[in-house]
Amino acid sequence: MAKRMTPAIARFKKKHAGKTIQVSTPGKEAWRRLRRNRTALLGLAIILLMLIAAIFAGWIAPYEYQQQIYADAYQTPNARHLFGTDNFGRDLFSRCVYGARYSLSLGLMCVIASFLTGGMLGVIAGYFGGRVDNLIMRFMDMFQAIPQVMLAISITAALGNGIPQMITAITVSTMPTISKNCRAAILNVKNADYVESSRAIGVGRWRMIFRHMIPNSVGVMVIFVVGLMGATINMMASLSYLGVGLNPPTPEWGLILSDGKGFFTAYPHMVLFPSLMILFTILAFNMLGDGLRDAFDPRLK
Amino acid sequence: MENQDILVVKNLKKYYPVRKFELGREKSFVKAVDDVSFTIRRGTTMGLVGESGCGKTTVGRTILRLHDVTAGQVLFDGQNLAKLSTRTLRKLRPQMQMIFQDPYSSLSPRMPVGEIIGEAVREHKIVPKSQYKSYIARVMRDCGLQPQYFHRYPHEFSGGQRQRICIARAVALNPRFIICDEPVSALDVSIQAQIINLMMDLQDQFGYTYLFISHDLSVVEHISDTIGVMYLGNIVEMGDKKSVFANPMHPYTRSLLSAVPVSDPDVKMNRIILSGEMPSPVNPPSGCKFRTRCPNVMKICAEKAPVFKEYEAGHSVACHLYPQDENETVNEPHENGQEK
Numbered sequence: 204m205a206k207r208m209t210p211a212i213a214r215f216k217k218k219h220a221g222k223t224i225q226v227s228t229p230g231k232e233a234w235r236r237l238r239r240n241r242t243a244l245l246g247l248a249i250i251l252l253m254l255i256a257a258i259f260a261g262w263i264a265p266y267e268y269q270q271q272i273y274a275d276a277y278q279t280p281n282a283r284h285l286f287g288t289d290n291f292g293r294d295l296f297s298r299c300v301y302g303a304r305y306s307l308s309l310g311l312m313c314v315i316a317s318f319l320t321g322g323m324l325g326v327i328a329g330y331f332g333g334r335v336d337n338l339i340m341r342f343m344d345m346f347q348a349i350p351q352v353m354l355a356i357s358i359t360a361a362l363g364n365g366i367p368q369m370i371t372a373i374t375v376s377t378m379p380t381i382s383k384n385c386r387a388a389i390l391n392v393k394n395a396d397y398v399e400s401s402r403a404i405g406v407g408r409w410r411m412i413f414r415h416m417i418p419n420s421v422g423v424m425v426i427f428v429v430g431l432m433g434a435t436i437n438m439m440a441s442l443s444y445l446g447v448g449l450n451p452p453t454p455e456w457g458l459i460l461s462d463g464k465g466f467f468t469a470y471p472h473m474v475l476f477p478s479l480m481i482l483f484t485i486l487a488f489n490m491l492g493d494g495l496r497d498a499f500d501p502r503l504k
Numbered sequence: 505m506e507n508q509d510i511l512v513v514k515n516l517k518k519y520y521p522v523r524k525f526e527l528g529r530e531k532s533f534v535k536a537v538d539d540v541s542f543t544i545r546r547g548t549t550m551g552l553v554g555e556s557g558c559g560k561t562t563v564g565r566t567i568l569r570l571h572d573v574t575a576g577q578v579l580f581d582g583q584n585l586a587k588l589s590t591r592t593l594r595k596l597r598p599q600m601q602m603i604f605q606d607p608y609s610s611l612s613p614r615m616p617v618g619e620i621i622g623e624a625v626r627e628h629k630i631v632p633k634s635q636y637k638s639y640i641a642r643v644m645r646d647c648g649l650q651p652q653y654f655h656r657y658p659h660e661f662s663g664g665q666r667q668r669i670c671i672a673r674a675v676a677l678n679p680r681f682i683i684c685d686e687p688v689s690a691l692d693v694s695i696q697a698q699i700i701n702l703m704m705d706l707q708d709q710f711g712y713t714y715l716f717i718s719h720d721l722s723v724v725e726h727i728s729d730t731i732g733v734m735y736l737g738n739i740v741e742m743g744d745k746k747s748v749f750a751n752p753m754h755p756y757t758r759s760l761l762s763a764v765p766v767s768d769p770d771v772k773m774n775r776i777i778l779s780g781e782m783p784s785p786v787n788p789p790s791g792c793k794f795r796t797r798c799p800n801v802m803k804i805c806a807e808k809a810p811v812f813k814e815y816e817a818g819h820s821v822a823c824h825l826y827p828q829d830e831n832e833t834v835n836e837p838h839e840n841g842q843e844k
């Protein structure tokens with residue numbers, strides 16, 4: 204079966220000798236498709252903006268988030284205070300910028316935590332199936348029977364306010380959904396021929412999960428992560444708004460919103476700006492999520 | 505001591521339970537493989553033919569324990585694979601490999617080719633680390649792939665090349681026995697020939713034993729030494745290639761052979777056309793399973809399952825057209841196996 208080199212091939216080889224071959228990976232393909240989707244790019248841009256705000260909050264924000272300037276209290280948006288000030292004279296723009304730091308980092312932590320717990324449980328349930336699957340899924344059903352926000356509120360009520368407590372609450376309450384999604388993703392690839400064929404070559408159990416099954420469902424999972432980021436930020440804001448999330452004076456968007464709600468009729472800007480921050484962030488994550496879905500699976504469109 | 509027979513399959517059965525949400529009812533089963541026995545000699549190729557749904561793929565997968573065995577024995581070099589623990593089985597995996605039907609879905613789209621071929625080589629430590637790269641390159645060259653494709657992804661290859669990758673993946677482990685599950689049916693004819701020839705070259709070079717599953721009789725005739733014909737979970741005829749092709753005894757084999765296209769338009773084909781569909785393997789017909797479609801059906805066919813019996817040297821058939829054994833006690837266990 205040795206291939207003879209025809210003159211044409213020889214010429215081709217000579218011409219392209221020494222050039223590296225462009226490797227196109229599925230990831231690159233997806234990025235290429237994503238780049239053409241304007242909505243997704245807008246979402247990505249907003250997220251990047253928020254990310255910059257979060258990282259460089261110290262430089263961007265003109266004031267400290269807890270700094271109270273009583274002389275400037277109750278100011279509507281102006282040149283000195285872009286988003287106005289609240290009843291304590293705290294600069295709302297600075298607070299919103301610092302808020303990005305909290306929302307994004309806590310959101311990310313929650314997503315990672317729920318993937319490590321719920322996601323892994325789902326993967327295990329999907330891979331092993333049978334009794335293990337049943338046990339894990341019924342356990343998740345138990346959690347799911349309680350409305351998500353209610354569950355989160357009860358957990359923070361039990362544990363108290365604070366960052367680790369809130370992460371726990373959100374992680375536990377999102378665990379059922381995430382585990383079910385991961386399980387479905389694994390079931391999807393479980394009977395694929397390439398999984399069967401790697402079983403035939405004797406690939407070990409964990410290697411199979413981490414090298415074959417998870418990489419091949421990564422598209423679904425990325426979409427889910429991005430969607431979950433939005434949902435988590437929303438949930439954090441809701442908890443803080445209800446007074447069971449973080450403690451003041453933390454500049455968490457939900458908390459700023461909650462602080463401003465008493466002055467809503469006279470000073471709507473106190474509510475408007477934190478709301479807009481929440482709105483744009485969640486919107487951005489959803490837009491990016493939809494774009495990613497289309498990019499990873501062009502058949503959906 | 506070297507055993508002549510590398511693989512002995514004895515009374516292999518694979519039933520899949522049909523899920524029915526009726527409490528207290530007896531479970532019914534899809535009898536995908538129902539009492540199949542055969543032997544493959546070292547270094548030879550056995551062709552397994554039959555129409556789709558007759559259980560030939562399931563035979564292949566149960567032999568490798570990709571699916572668990574319901575009953576029966578699979579002796580690979582004297583070791584019963586059906587009973588081995590997962591751990592011991594994994595150690596044995598490199599010795600028996602499989603090439604799948606669809607070269608598009610059997611390669612993970614997120615792994616470069618070199619990694620696909622080399623993954624198990626590293627896992628089973630086939631070669632020392634220092635020789636790994638050159639070993640993979642050699643295997644790729646053996647299979648007609650250029651080693652510089654090492655970092656490319658499967659979607660950049662054509663069907664034939666992908667099947668070469670699948671073959672390379674199997675061959676890289678130095679197997680002794682390879683199950684080829686319709687390895688060429690997804691490819692077009694010119695590529696089929698290349699792949700078949702590649703497989704035969706590799707067999708000459710390394711002495712592999714093949715179980716070649718296919719529905720394409722001309723391909724099977726080209727590559728096989730012995731042939732087994734399956735119908736609805738049973739082997740109905742088995743024998744040397746020459747003997748089966750020259751003198752097909754079972755009516756099913758005859759009709760299959762009559763359906764092979766001939767390249768000479770002047771030759772008149774006497775096709776034996778079967779009517780109807782294959783019956784459901786959940787509820788197979790009594791007696792001979794083929795009787796519902798058999799052109800030579802007799803009264804006895806509904807009553808008794810025919811005995812699988814050798815009529816010529818190395819050529820066995822299960823059919824009532826041929827004299828059945830007078831010695832009834834020999835038949836008994838076989839019949840019971842079918843009724844269950």
